[in-house]
Amino acid sequence: MKILALGAAGFIGSHLTHRLLKEGHIVTAVDLQSEKVAEDLDHANLTFLQQDIRSAGWDLDGLVRDADLVIDLIAYANPGLYLRIPLEVFRLNFLENLKIAEACVRHGKRLIQFSTCEVYGRTAASLQNAAVADPEDPIHATFSEDTSEYILGPVAKHRWIYSCAKQLLERVLHAYGLEHGFNYTIVRPFNFIGPKIDFLPQKEDDIPRVFSFFMDALLNGTPMKLVNGGVNRRCYTYIDDAIECTYRIVENRGGVCDRQIVNIGSPHNEVSIRQMAETMREIYAAKFRDPATPLPEIISVPGEQFYGEGYDDSDRRIPDIAKASTLLGWEPVWGICETLETTMRYYVSERRKTAASNG
Numbered sequence: 508m509k510i511l512a513l514g515a516a517g518f519i520g521s522h523l524t525h526r527l528l529k530e531g532h533i534v535t536a537v538d539l540q541s542e543k544v545a546e547d548l549d550h551a552n553l554t555f556l557q558q559d560i561r562s563a564g565w566d567l568d569g570l571v572r573d574a575d576l577v578i579d580l581i582a583y584a585n586p587g588l589y590l591r592i593p594l595e596v597f598r599l600n601f602l603e604n605l606k607i608a609e610a611c612v613r614h615g616k617r618l619i620q621f622s623t624c625e626v627y628g629r630t631a632a633s634l635q636n637a638a639v640a641d642p643e644d645p646i647h648a649t650f651s652e653d654t655s656e657y658i659l660g661p662v663a664k665h666r667w668i669y670s671c672a673k674q675l676l677e678r679v680l681h682a683y684g685l686e687h688g689f690n691y692t693i694v695r696p697f698n699f700i701g702p703k704i705d706f707l708p709q710k711e712d713d714i715p716r717v718f719s720f721f722m723d724a725l726l727n728g729t730p731m732k733l734v735n736g737g738v739n740r741r742c743y744t745y746i747d748d749a750i751e752c753t754y755r756i757v758e759n760r761g762g763v764c765d766r767q768i769v770n771i772g773s774p775h776n777e778v779s780i781r782q783m784a785e786t787m788r789e790i791y792a793a794k795f796r797d798p799a800t801p802l803p804e805i806i807s808v809p810g811e812q813f814y815g816e817g818y819d820d821s822d823r824r825i826p827d828i829a830k831a832s833t834l835l836g837w838e839p840v841w842g843i844c845e846t847l848e849t850t851m852r853y854y855v856s857e858r859r860k861t862a863a864s865n866g
């Protein structure tokens with residue numbers, strides 16, 4: 508297939524582009540930067556366009572017209588940015604992505620749209636005076652694509668603008684499906700993790716996703732900071748599992764994913780952020796530690812101090828993956844410890860390469 512992949516040089520995009528090329532597809536990749544696809548840049552089936560999709564005059568329509576399938580991964584996808592630049596998050600994640608979707612509608616092209624598990628928001632059990640018998644029962648935190656209700660925080664907690672922008676885009680795609688027969692598949696990733704997830708922070712105000720913060724702290728012996736004690740829980744999904752599922756959505760055998768929303772995640776990999784920090788520190792001490800660097804302490808910091816005003820968070824989210832299993836025969840295979848260790852090994856090795864090249 509000829510595939511137009513937007514945001515193809517991000518974390519998920521770079522792994523997906525590699526897989527698409529390996530499977531023999533012809534890929535046009537659009538992104539602001541190309542570092543994460545460096546190993547594939549010379550591939551005969553890859554055309555890389557360094558392009559800001561917000562700038563005027565680029566040929567979105569022509570690229571969509573020439574493709575058999577469009578995959579859109581472009582977004583601000585980092586909680587630090589939802590707090591700092593909420594308007595830009597809305598503009599990119601909704602307005603700019605809508606232009607891509609509408610080009611697909613105009614040209615009758617199938618779109619795979621990356622959305623987010625953040626659309627589900629918080630659990631009902633987390634609400635004050637929640638009338639649930641056993642708040643710890645995972646049933647209260649297990650989210651299903653077509654039946655779960657969404658609970659988001661107030662407008663003043665502007666972190667939710669990311670969730671809202673993604674949710675509105677999903678609703679517009681659904682409406683185009685109803686009114687114009689538009690064919691899309693919406694992917695809701697649950698905390699993918701793996702090599703190239705983020706660059707480690709370079710300067711004081713860089714705020715990558717939590718894994719990269721912890722990794723940076725381990726490599727430098729600085730404190731691992733838990734926002735509000737790290738009590739929130741997440742299900743981490745290794746990128747190879749995620750790409751396997753995504754690739755089956757690309758193949759879409761028998762049209763099983765037509766106008767479907769699909770959760771991708773590892774329900775058995777649930778950890779609190781505190782447990783994640785502790786597990787990473789144990790793995791680091793056992794496998795990677797440089798004896799000259801002290802093991803970091805784990806400390807708690809208030810959310811608003813760490814992220815700024817408007818901070819809030821999902822307390823817990825577990826993917827219901829019955830749909831991916833039934834439609835695609837997919838189950839994740841990576842456990843939490845091997846997921847963390849393999850990802851950490853990549854960053855340790857990158858750090859050693861940098862140190863070696865700096866003499």
Ligand SMILES: NC(=O)c1ccc[n+]([C@@H]2O[C@H](COP(=O)([O-])OP(=O)(O)OC[C@H]3O[C@@H](n4cnc5c(N)ncnc54)[C@H](O)[C@@H]3O)[C@@H](O)[C@H]2O)c1
Pocket residue numbers: 513514515516517518519520537538539540558559560561579580581582583584599621622623624625695696697698699700704
């Ligand atoms: N990684 C996860 O666990 C996760 C979880 C939920 C949702 N998602 C969604 O999956 C998608 C991909 O996520 P990711 O983790 O790979 O994020 P990422 O930030 O690594 O990738 C996004 C890519 O989009 C590119 N981009 C941003 N603005 C652009 C612009 N104006 N023009 C061109 N390119 C631009 C970036 O350069 C980047 O390479 C996003 O839509 C994100 O919201 C990811």
